[in-house]
Amino acid sequence: MNFRRTVLKTAVVAMALGAGAAAFAQSNVLRVATDATFPPMEFVENGKKTGFDVELVEAVAAKMGKKVEWVDIDFKGLVPGLIAKRYDMAVSAIYITEERKKVVDFTQPYYAGGLVAMVKDGSSIAKLTDLNGKKVSVQVGTKSVGFLTEHYPKVQRVEVEKNQEMFNLVDIGRADAAVTGKPAAFQYIRTRGGMKVLPEQLTTEEYGMAIRKDMPELTVAVNKALEQLKADGGYQAIVNKWFPTK
Numbered sequence: 001m002n003f004r005r006t007v008l009k010t011a012v013v014a015m016a017l018g019a020g021a022a023a024f025a026q027s028n029v030l031r032v033a034t035d036a037t038f039p040p041m042e043f044v045e046n047g048k049k050t051g052f053d054v055e056l057v058e059a060v061a062a063k064m065g066k067k068v069e070w071v072d073i074d075f076k077g078l079v080p081g082l083i084a085k086r087y088d089m090a091v092s093a094i095y096i097t098e099e100r101k102k103v104v105d106f107t108q109p110y111y112a113g114g115l116v117a118m119v120k121d122g123s124s125i126a127k128l129t130d131l132n133g134k135k136v137s138v139q140v141g142t143k144s145v146g147f148l149t150e151h152y153p154k155v156q157r158v159e160v161e162k163n164q165e166m167f168n169l170v171d172i173g174r175a176d177a178a179v180t181g182k183p184a185a186f187q188y189i190r191t192r193g194g195m196k197v198l199p200e201q202l203t204t205e206e207y208g209m210a211i212r213k214d215m216p217e218l219t220v221a222v223n224k225a226l227e228q229l230k231a232d233g234g235y236q237a238i239v240n241k242w243f244p245t246k
Contacts, residue, residue: 030061031087033071033078040187040242041093052242053091056110057209059234063225079104082212089211089218093183096208105215106208107222111239114203115144116185118178118195120170125177128200131155134176137166144179147202170195186243 034053036042042051049070061068071087078090082104093113096106117136119125125134132154138144140159148155158175160166167188169175178185185197211219229235 028066029069030057030064030066030089031069031071032057033073033081033087033090034092035073035075035078036070036092038075038093038183040190041183042091052111052238053093055238055242056229056235057089057091059229059238060222060225063228064221079210082210085212085214088215089209089222091209093207094210095205100210103213104210105213105219106210107219108226109206109208110226111207112201112204113182113207114201114205115147115179116182116201117198118167118170118180118185118188119176119198120173120195123176123196125198128152128198128202131177135174137169137175137178139163139166139180142180143203148179151202167192167195182243189244190242 034042034049036044036049036051036054038051040051042049042053044050054070058068071081073081075092078092078094079100081087082090090104094100095113096109100106117125117128117131125131131152133156135156135158136148136152137158137160138148140161145157145159148157158169160169163180163184166175166178166180170178171194179202182197182201189195189197209222211222226235
């Protein structure tokens with residue numbers, strides 16, 4: 001009986017995978033969910049979705065000969081909606097975690113997020129160890145506070161309520177640096193300027209494109225397209241646009 005159940009279960013799984021593969025092969029549309037409220041990764045500007053993730057997904061789809069149909073959904077609903085087969089992929093600055101990998105598949109990491117340090121253009125601070133003894137602004141309640149407390153105890157933390165306050169303190173010289181998430185740092189540089197991100201990151205957390213587990217062929221195809229974009233320079237062009245060095 002157990003053997004027969006195992007055989008039946010295997011057959012059902014194979015049929016489901018086959019159905020997913022057939023649907024993917026026949027459609028020229030890639031349905032991708034995102035929460036477009038997180039610049040510079042994904043956001044709405046002049047009534048149109050834009051951002052690093054948006055441009056990268058559309059470039060990937062073009063390599064695959066497909067068009068993107070965007071699905072708007074709150075971040076917390078991205079993975080549940082993917083499991084429910086409401087769309088094919090979810091791309092919205094989603095960190096690859098062991099917990100998420102239990103229920104969805106991920107492509108190869110396409111970008112490394114995490115904490116970074118920002119300083120004014122022309123600052124003498126060039127590397128992370130230069131932060132010791134300096135005033136560093138951080139937002140209360142964020143990972144930055146605990147990380148600096150544990151790993152950089154010689155830093156003089158200046159805790160504020162909002163990200164913008166951190167940047168303002170550096171801008172007027174009341175803090176020597178600010179530590180925040182990488183996307184927020186580069187969004188400030190993109191829209192305001194006057195500061196730069198130190199090349200060495202404090203932490204690294206990788207972003208991945210989440211894909212339904214019944215569509216392994218899609219994971220393979222997206223990974224192939226990503227490799228092609230990296231080889232022909234398309235990927236780096238998108239990185240340079242949204243994550244300028246200063």
